[in-house]
Amino acid sequence: MSQRLWTIVFTKDDKISRESLEVISAAKQMGKDIDLTIEAIFAGHKISVEDYRELLHQGIDRVYIIDHKDFRDFNLGAMKELISEMAEKYSPSIILMPANVYGKELAPSLSGMLKTGLLADCIEIRHRDGFLECTRPIYAGRILSKVKLDCDGVKIASIRPHVYPVPETVDEVTTEVEIVQYNGFSGAGAVIREIQETLGGMDISEANIIVSGGKGMKSAENFALLEDLARLLGGAVGASRSAVDEGWRPHHDQVGQTGKVVMPDLYIACGISGAVQHLVGMNRSKCIVAINKDPDAPIMKIADYAIVGDLFEMIPILTEKFRKCRTGG
Amino acid sequence: MNICVLTKQVPDTDSSIRINDLSDDIVLDGLKMIMNPYDEYAVEEAVKTCQSIPGSKSTVMTLGEGSSKSILITSLAMGMDEAVRIEDPGGEEDCYKTAIILSRVLGEMDFDLIFVGKSAFDDNASSVGALVAEFLGVPYVSNVVKFEITGDDSLKIHREKESGADVVCVSLPCVISCEKGLNRPRYPKLMKLMKANKKNIPVRSIDSLGFTDVEINGFEKTKTLGLITPPCRPPGKMLEGEPEEVISELFRELREVVKVV
Ligand SMILES: Cc1cc2nc3c(=O)[nH]c(=O)nc-3n(C[C@H](O)[C@H](O)[C@H](O)COP(=O)(O)OP(=O)(O)OC[C@H]3O[C@@H](n4cnc5c(N)ncnc54)[C@H](O)[C@@H]3O)c2cc1C
């Protein structure tokens, strides 16, 4: 018999977030091993078809639409109440969601509410012999742990962003749409008062190219060098914790154990020594370039291209090369 | 105001973490154990908040084995009033189990605010705080970087998220997880550490909480199948010499070999 798998959809800037689509990939992957009915839950306020059209082209079986003012912003209390009410009615076997900030609030809250187990922040998830099994990073990514969910009832997992690909869309729509009623949240909860957005700049965890600077940058002003290069490459600027602690960059841009985990196609580390707490945040990048005066700095051992030298000499030359190539010179 | 901090002992993040021969746990021998780094923000915030509201009391609590007493001593030296250790029942380490035990003890207390760390360095689950909140039936807000008491029983909180921050309002009692940036944790002074060391720290056994072994086993929802070390990156190229030449070579490789730009 087919089992019901739910994916929870979060939006970002009023669009379905990339992480939410990646979770659908994870679900489809699992659907190769067992017979699954894949359904997405989309909760929002004043929803129009345009808002969720993308979900209809993912080749999934059903989309549940819940339109209520409580879902204008992320509301943990309302969200977990809605899903547990729905779970009682529809009995899903598996619930997946992105392990972003909202998912990391919702997944454990639901697990407590439904008295069931949770696999948090999985980089791989599969179904084996009736159980859910995952691989998840522990010790800030220095070890990978294989964990099995050993419990009855619905099984919950959150999936680390940017590990699974965004699924390929299908032209033909076979996805059903079902409207679900929700009567509003009654309990005490945390409610968003105002939304504050980033003070400019791109979210580094979504950038394909990151130019990152550390203590070796010596000042906030010198980061202009990296901004120039990043702009040319269509990338974002990251930072080590030392650079953030100096007040040169915002915490949003910090890469590492106490910052973000990034996996861009290209990571250029400038004046960063490569402490293990930094490496765990970027060592899954496709290509790593390190520019450092010290050939023995740890970052030089993991870099695909380790450039020994003064970054203040090297970076402007590199920027100039890309600029020439862009302008066809 | 009654404030509680939950803290966990973890290996120092600078240490080399190795897997044992059975590949089911890490080698703990010789590892320096410390307070989970995010929990330092939790302790600092609790101490600061208590200082600003006369008549407040702070309690720090851990579920752990005997050696985890040292992080409670650190917390006391940082300014927490009371400490409690709950003896770890052993078995599979599981967030659900941890949270249900912690919330049983918290349920016996009268608290307004509970601070936890954003995530524990060892299991990286970021789950215990949310689960505790759920078991106690109170709201939860994660990744808090700024926090302000408004009125008698409500908080205005900045929750950091991927692309910025939300300003969140929540009523007390609640559970809050602390993110870097919330404050600058103080270093405990030696004198205070020595004083804290002499303080009697009560230990609660699992039995005293009224759980049966069968119940405890039932709280273990996950099972670790094995640990692996992530694959190393293959060795790269070291480029040394005249800046112009070195960068020309890098530029060529990036365009032709890696094709990333
Ligand atoms: C609990 C905990 C969590 C942490 N979390 C993080 C985290 O999330 N992210 C993080 O990054 N760190 C983190 N750290 C800190 C980490 O241990 C290091 O202290 C930090 O990463 C060092 O930053 P850095 O490489 O910029 O500075 P440094 O280690 O000081 O390195 C500077 C480098 O710049 C080079 N340099 C200097 N001048 C030049 C020049 N002109 N040209 C070229 N090279 C130059 C030097 O050779 C040196 O290698 C954490 C630490 C702890 C204890």
Ligand SMILES: Nc1ncnc2c1ncn2[C@@H]1O[C@H](COP(=O)(O)O)[C@@H](O)[C@H]1O
């Ligand atoms: N065994 C424990 N004892 C006390 N607090 C804990 C324990 N495990 C986790 N916590 C708290 O929960 C936070 C998040 O841990 P985790 O969910 O394991 O990532 C930690 O920073 C602690 O504040």
